[in-house]
Amino acid sequence: MNILITSAGRRVSLVKAFQTELKKLVPEGKVMTTDSNIRMAAACHVSDNAFQLPLISDHDYINILLTTCIDNHIKIIIPTIDTELLLLANNRDVFIKKGIIPIISSPKFINITRDKRETHAFFVENNINAAKEYSKYKYKLPLFIKPINGSRSVDNFIVKKQEDLTEYHFKNNELMFLEYLDHNCFEEFTCDLYYDKKGDLKCVVPRKRIEVRDGEVNKGLTDKNLLLDYIKARLSHIEGAIGCLTAQFFKNIETQEIYGIEINARFGGGYPLSYFAGANFPKWILQEYLLNQEIDFYDGWEDQLLMLRYDNEVLVHENEKRYSTGI
Missing domain, CATH: 3.40.50.20 (Rossmann fold)
Known part of the structure; x- marks a missing residue:
């Protein structure tokens, strides 16, 4: 076990x-x-x-x-x-x-999450807005440029002026030219989603991304907002989805309009905030796959729980497997 x-x-x-x-x-x-x-x-x-x-x-x-x-x-x-x-x-x-x-998750669903164009199509099919993709020959500034298949914010660019565009942006066929969603107008959320072995949604925890470092949330806040019902209504079942998914959404501050950005079919780096708030994905995995128990939908996690991450140390002593944490 x-x-x-x-x-x-x-x-x-x-x-x-x-x-x-x-x-x-x-x-x-x-x-x-x-x-x-x-x-x-x-x-x-x-x-x-x-x-x-x-x-x-x-x-x-x-x-x-x-x-x-x-x-x-x-x-x-x-x-x-x-x-x-x-x-x-x-x-x-x-x-x-x-x-x-x-x-x-299934190979089919993972292929959707790994290809950003496929992810955008998935959002649209499920009545979720996605940023418009431009042709590299006809586009509108400002732009957000990102890879079709990427992670950790590598090769992501915000382009506000024509002179900021380079030959690299145009000739790299892996880069997408997208409508820019201004952070002054939108709040950014990563949602931890739990799907049972049948692909049914059992939990949604929106985490507001206050500060990000190296593509991973460094300061975050749980927030029971309209994303809860929005996701439940549109993504209550995903064929082939299993376990923890992390899905990124932008919410317009004034209009409350929501855009889907991307999905990762794994635990995200910021999941510990959801765990400490009470969304116990590890427990549910053990109950489902070791004890063969059914999981009920859960929304009793703590709202407005703030996470402030900091660097800590793991000290590895010579010829020992033991560790200690420093301050």
Whole structure:
């Protein structure tokens, strides 16, 4: 009854959340982690055990991951980074046959979330506004430019003047020219969504993004606003969606008009705020996939809970697997 969090990196809070919830339901259970460099991955020193795996691009990655799971009695896999999602989804049955359950959406849905054009089409199909995409030959300033397939705000540009556009923007076929949604007019929210094994929505937690660092929320606030009913009405069921999704929306401050921006089919870096507010996704995953229990819709999480993140230390002592946190 062990859990494996892959590509754990800095996900210390996520590891601790699963440890807390697993001990309540399965006291002897352990939360383990993988990374391509476990010595340099803070979460691997906080977990109960850690395994160094090759990069996801390695042709033998799935076989090594499967062997690691079998040897260590892993029942559930929690992926954490975009680049591993499709690989794990395409090989889900390989793990299921061995009694190991990757908490991963379907390949079809992951392809929608990984391709921003497909994501925008998905929003429109579900009666959600999406930013207009311009041709690179006919556009209107200001622009927001981002990759079709990207993460962590890499290659994102706000272009307000013609001279700010470069040859790189025009010749890179992976970049999209989009309508710019002015942050002076819109509030930005990341919503943590929980979908059960049937693809039914069980929880919505809008988190206002007050400050972002390296594409991840650094200051955030839970906010019970109209996004709750808006998402429930439009995304109550998503075929192939499983577990935690993070969806980004912009809400116009004056008109309350809402635009869908993107979806990630995994735990987001800011999920700990939702967890501490009471939206207990780790517990629900354990109840569904270990105990075969039904999950009810939950909206009893704490409103207006403010999260202020700061840097902390994990100290790794020579020849020891122990860790300590500094101030």
